[in-house]
Amino acid sequence: MSILVVMEQRAVAGPPAWSRMSWETLSAGQQLAHELQQPVSAAVLGQGIAPLAAELADKKLDHVYVVEHELLKDYTPDTYTAAVRQLVEHTGASIVIFPHTYQVRDFLPKLATALGRVAVSDVVAYRIEDGKLVLVRQLFQGKLNVDVRFAGDPPYFASLQAGAYRADKIESGSAPVETFTPQLSPSRTKPLELFREAQRAVDLTAAEIIVSVGRGIKEADNIPVVQKLADALGAELAASRPICDSGWLPMERQVGSSGQTVAPKMYIAVGISGAIQHLVGMKGSKTIVAINKDANAPIFEVADYGIVGDLFQVVPALVEEIKKAKG
Amino acid sequence: MKIVVCIKQVPARDSQLRVAPSGAWIQDADLSYEINEPDAYALEEGLQLKEKHGGEVVVLCAGPARAAQTIREALAKGADRAIHIAEEDLGAFDPLGAARLLAAALAPEKPDLVLTGLQSDDLGYGQTGVILAELLGLPHATIIMQVEKQDGSIRVKRELEDGWFQHVEMPLPALLTIQSGINKLRYATLMGIKKAKNKEVRNVTAAGLGAGSTVPSIQLSRVYLPARSKQTQLFDGPPKEAAAKLVEKLKFEARVI
Numbered sequence: 400m401s402i403l404v405v406m407e408q409r410a411v412a413g414p415p416a417w418s419r420m421s422w423e424t425l426s427a428g429q430q431l432a433h434e435l436q437q438p439v440s441a442a443v444l445g446q447g448i449a450p451l452a453a454e455l456a457d458k459k460l461d462h463v464y465v466v467e468h469e470l471l472k473d474y475t476p477d478t479y480t481a482a483v484r485q486l487v488e489h490t491g492a493s494i495v496i497f498p499h500t501y502q503v504r505d506f507l508p509k510l511a512t513a514l515g516r517v518a519v520s521d522v523v524a525y526r527i528e529d530g531k532l533v534l535v536r537q538l539f540q541g542k543l544n545v546d547v548r549f550a551g552d553p554p555y556f557a558s559l560q561a562g563a564y565r566a567d568k569i570e571s572g573s574a575p576v577e578t579f580t581p582q583l584s585p586s587r588t589k590p591l592e593l594f595r596e597a598q599r600a601v602d603l604t605a606a607e608i609i610v611s612v613g614r615g616i617k618e619a620d621n622i623p624v625v626q627k628l629a630d631a632l633g634a635e636l637a638a639s640r641p642i643c644d645s646g647w648l649p650m651e652r653q654v655g656s657s658g659q660t661v662a663p664k665m666y667i668a669v670g671i672s673g674a675i676q677h678l679v680g681m682k683g684s685k686t687i688v689a690i691n692k693d694a695n696a697p698i699f700e701v702a703d704y705g706i707v708g709d710l711f712q713v714v715p716a717l718v719e720e721i722k723k724a725k726g
Numbered sequence: 727m728k729i730v731v732c733i734k735q736v737p738a739r740d741s742q743l744r745v746a747p748s749g750a751w752i753q754d755a756d757l758s759y760e761i762n763e764p765d766a767y768a769l770e771e772g773l774q775l776k777e778k779h780g781g782e783v784v785v786l787c788a789g790p791a792r793a794a795q796t797i798r799e800a801l802a803k804g805a806d807r808a809i810h811i812a813e814e815d816l817g818a819f820d821p822l823g824a825a826r827l828l829a830a831a832l833a834p835e836k837p838d839l840v841l842t843g844l845q846s847d848d849l850g851y852g853q854t855g856v857i858l859a860e861l862l863g864l865p866h867a868t869i870i871m872q873v874e875k876q877d878g879s880i881r882v883k884r885e886l887e888d889g890w891f892q893h894v895e896m897p898l899p900a901l902l903t904i905q906s907g908i909n910k911l912r913y914a915t916l917m918g919i920k921k922a923k924n925k926e927v928r929n930v931t932a933a934g935l936g937a938g939s940t941v942p943s944i945q946l947s948r949v950y951l952p953a954r955s956k957q958t959q960l961f962d963g964p965p966k967e968a969a970a971k972l973v974e975k976l977k978f979e980a981r982v983i
Contacts (some may be wrong), residue, residue, distance in 0.1 A: 508856035587865035631912025716969035
């Protein structure tokens with residue numbers, strides 16, 4: 400029985416660099432190992448990743464596996480699935496955990512299926528009950544939680560959502576580094592260049608106050624309702640994904656995992672229910688205010704202040720009060 | 727190009743969800759249902775590809791009898807025909823079991839392209855498409871924001887974190903999971919709704935497909951409301967009063983105004 404943490408690296412503009420979420424997953428792996436009294440190891444896949452492996456070698460780990468192959472230079476689901484599968488078989492790991500990144504979402508279900516298993520994706524917490532692992536994940540875009548248990552035999556697979564574990568709790572130590580060379584065939588998919596769309600004209604990360612709008616605004620013609628609030632506060636206007644998908648505000652104003660990650664002094668979420676993809680992009684804000692008609696909306700889980708009500712009545716009233724307060 | 731689009735029916739977005747007394751699932755008797763949003767975008771992408779390159783769009787849906795309504799709506803938007811895997815208790819299937827059902831119905835169709843939404847709004851595993859690709863032996867790509875057909879292959883735009891994208895090429899047949907916002911959804915026309923009445927919906931069962939429920943490898947043990955990580959100060963009363971209380975806190979406690 401052992402735990403294996405599969406770390407993620409990516410070479411975007413320069414040499415391979417860590418995906419920061421990997422450290423949170425490593426922290427969770429160490430904690431889990433402690434509670435289950437099992438050894439924990441970590442692995443990194445790619446080509447030319449020795450410097451990254453060196454960073455892992457001074458952590459409290461049983462082993463560090465460097466999975467090197469020229470076909471792992473650029474990520475593909477075929478090669479990564481084959482490589483991790485061979486590594487899991489080589490190490491005999493019983494619990495294999497990953498950061499819940501876009502890359503992991505692309506290949507983990509394939510890997511689990513190839514081994515006749517089901518991965519538990521997007522895990523926000525775990526606990527041990529009667530020596531068994533219980534994973535917590537969200538349902539209905541964060542409105543409800545569910546406890547999930549593994550049935551059948553290991554290996555068990557799970558991916559951990561950002562923000563669930565703290566990277567600054569990682570324990571130092573010394574771990575032997577082992578190079579593992581998988582047997583790989585070329586991928587059927589051909590990865591091409593990484594790119595960003597036209598330069599962002601709006602840098603939301605520089606804003607002190609952000610007013611952000613979600614589905615509750617109902618239609619594009621209602622955007623001025625929240626624009627007035629932003630104007631009254633001298634704030635930048637931002638949005639959750641569906642608003643940008645519908646073209647009601649430009650994509651560059653999107654906050655969340657696929658948009659910008661912000662941490663302003665104040666973040667006012669108007670008509671945003673608070674799916675995890677949005678929360679990861681704003682929950683570091685100093686003061687969070689939520690206005691939503693649904694008292695059970697997950698946005699209230701992270702809000703410091705909230706008003707449960709109809710935004711079309713609350714927001715204009717708020718604009719008036721802010722103007723009064725500012726004199 | 728023969729395209730199969732997998733769609734799921736889920737509780738409507740603004741549903742007030744209540745946990746069932748058993749704690750095993752939600753009270754779903756009085757909910758209204760709609761197409762899973764990313765699946766609506768997958769359907770639209772399929773329809774647009776057909777309009778550009780010709781071919782056929784087949785809708786595949788596993789679900790109870792009520793899913794027939796969502797299937798009809800997909801046909802009204804322009805899908806050519808549908809396969810309904812009638813299964814009253816999808817909850818008995820884990821993602822692998824559900825994908826096995828879909829795979830059994832899909833394989834004989836021999837499609838050039840299979841599209842799914844990237845995740846469901848109810849369970850939200852975000853796995854069915856990828857599992858399906860593995861079961862069918864197809865190359866795949868996920869979270870797709872653009873699809874271009876080339877000669878015998880496709881070139882797609884994959885969304886990554888922090889505003890990054892990547893182009894990926896792969897041979898057909900292939901499977902893609904589609905991200906919301908890839909295109910602009912259409913409404914069904916009156917003519918479309920009329921035509922849908924005569925379109926073929928083939929009903930099959932899990933047993934008929936030879937893919938009955940197997941022993942699940944994960945179990946959902948308890949559904950509950952999430953605990954709040956912060957103590958939220960909630961202000962109520964008439965909007966004007968609530969707004970005034972909030973502004974006072976923002977000015978004198980949080981000191982952000």
